[in-house]
Amino acid sequence: MVNFDDTATAFITKSNAQLRKAYYMFKMVGNTTLVSLGKRATSLSMALRLPIKGLVKKTVYDQFVGGETMQECEKIIDLLDRYNVKSLLDYSIEGKETEEDFEHTKNCLLDTIRFGGKHKAVPFAVFKVTGMARFALLEKVSNGELLSEKESKEWLKAKERVKEICQAAHDHKLAVLVDAEESWIQPAIDELAEEMIHHYNRERVIVFNTLQMYRVDRLEYLRKLVNLANKENFYLGVKLVRGAYMEKERDRAAKMGYPSPIQPDKAASDRDYDQGVEYVVENLEKGRLVAGSHNEESCRKLANLMVEKGLAKDDHRIWFSQLYGMSDHLSFNLAKAGYNVVKYLPFGPVKETLPYLIRRAEENSSASGQTSRELMLIQKEMRRRGID
Numbered sequence: 001m002v003n004f005d006d007t008a009t010a011f012i013t014k015s016n017a018q019l020r021k022a023y024y025m026f027k028m029v030g031n032t033t034l035v036s037l038g039k040r041a042t043s044l045s046m047a048l049r050l051p052i053k054g055l056v057k058k059t060v061y062d063q064f065v066g067g068e069t070m071q072e073c074e075k076i077i078d079l080l081d082r083y084n085v086k087s088l089l090d091y092s093i094e095g096k097e098t099e100e101d102f103e104h105t106k107n108c109l110l111d112t113i114r115f116g117g118k119h120k121a122v123p124f125a126v127f128k129v130t131g132m133a134r135f136a137l138l139e140k141v142s143n144g145e146l147l148s149e150k151e152s153k154e155w156l157k158a159k160e161r162v163k164e165i166c167q168a169a170h171d172h173k174l175a176v177l178v179d180a181e182e183s184w185i186q187p188a189i190d191e192l193a194e195e196m197i198h199h200y201n202r203e204r205v206i207v208f209n210t211l212q213m214y215r216v217d218r219l220e221y222l223r224k225l226v227n228l229a230n231k232e233n234f235y236l237g238v239k240l241v242r243g244a245y246m247e248k249e250r251d252r253a254a255k256m257g258y259p260s261p262i263q264p265d266k267a268a269s270d271r272d273y274d275q276g277v278e279y280v281v282e283n284l285e286k287g288r289l290v291a292g293s294h295n296e297e298s299c300r301k302l303a304n305l306m307v308e309k310g311l312a313k314d315d316h317r318i319w320f321s322q323l324y325g326m327s328d329h330l331s332f333n334l335a336k337a338g339y340n341v342v343k344y345l346p347f348g349p350v351k352e353t354l355p356y357l358i359r360r361a362e363e364n365s366s367a368s369g370q371t372s373r374e375l376m377l378i379q380k381e382m383r384r385r386g387i388d
């Protein structure tokens with residue numbers, strides 16, 4: 001049984017000063033009013049070019065981002081690795097729309113893959129398809145709409161970029177995760193990911209698609225993929241998450257008058273997430289799992305399930321994954337117990353990482369249970385160290 005309350009292990013990489021800072025940070029983001037005010041003030045200050053960069057950098061940025069460049073992240077990667085927590089470099093640039101931007105993002109990704117190829121502590125790479133193609137184009141493909149000649153070329157180019165990334169992951173012996181996004185562009189993402197999985201996952205797993213289990217249709221999709229993998233003899237890499245765009249999904253469905261693709265309540269998302277995890281563990285002949293979650297109960301269930309099934313804790317087919325700066329009590333205690341753990345380590349210039357940072361701050365202010373748990377554990381560790 002993993003002890004998630006072991007705060008000495010959870011915060012082993014944090015100095016007293018860093019721990020105090022994390023405490024104030026989570027206290028700040030736990031305040032919904034402050035976060036929504038901060039969000040508006042930050043966007044406005046950035047737009048007006050006010051000198052807010054220093055403030056953002058010293059607070060949320062330091063907590064959730066590894067640095068401006070890959071090289072700046074190296075220290076953190078080595079530190080985490082000392083406690084057997086691996087890293088995954090996440091070039092977290094969003095909202096780009098031009099071919100030039102997409103080429104730039106692809107080249108940065110290729111750099112992270114080459115970097116990962118040289119670091120044993122970096123076993124995965126990750127990307128978003130919206131970093132490779134226009135959102136509106138992905139929406140059109142997802143709707144099955146007829147593309148113009150220009151759009152067809154664009155789509156082909158996006159596919160080539162994704163292929164180049166997967167090929168590089170193959171050449172540098174890394175695995176690559178394709179993040180899941182909004183449901184109205186996900187069919188195009190699934191199509192691309194499936195194509196890559198089919199092509200590259202013959203000898204070993206290279207490409208992982210992501211399934212958001214807050215969607216009502218994802219267990220069925222998972223079963224379909226597992227059956228296909230068994231029948232057509234490829235390794236199925238899946239990253240299972242609950243899903244990050246719930247409110248946006250529900251709002252759009254309500255506005256446009258179609259049934260919401262999201263589970264009716266949290267319990268249903270939890271149920272499908274845990275069932276999905278169990279299903280992959282039961283199909284490990286071809287299935288490979290990255291369990292992306294900060295939910296303690298889900299992590300505990302998977303850890304116990306592996307023991308029940310007589311699997312080695314470091315079975316190469318199963319990875320736990322959390323985001324840098326969050327749920328260290330899960331990551332470090334799981335790693336100490338011998339399980340495979342990889343942290344998403346975002347990097348990029350302060351301004352470019354703002355959408356990611358705002359999402360983290362909002363997630364931590366709305367998921368009050370999660371934040372109060374983080375705070376309670378940090379406080380416990382501060383008391384243990386006698387610095388409260």
Ligand SMILES: Cc1cc2nc3c(=O)[nH]c(=O)nc-3n(C[C@H](O)[C@H](O)[C@H](O)COP(=O)(O)OP(=O)(O)OC[C@H]3O[C@@H](n4cnc5c(N)ncnc54)[C@H](O)[C@@H]3O)c2cc1C
Binds near residue numbers: 246265295
């Ligand atoms: C390593 C990692 C990778 C990730 N990659 C992606 C990705 O590629 N794409 C993506 O979309 N997200 C991704 N996420 C975010 C993820 O989807 C969740 O938003 C986040 O992790 C919170 O869920 P949880 O499992 O940690 O736990 P919890 O905090 O227990 O669950 C919160 C989640 O439950 C669901 N939920 C909450 N309330 C309700 C409700 N009333 N009805 C139905 N469902 C509800 C929502 O999905 C919510 O985010 C990733 C997270 C991690 C840790």
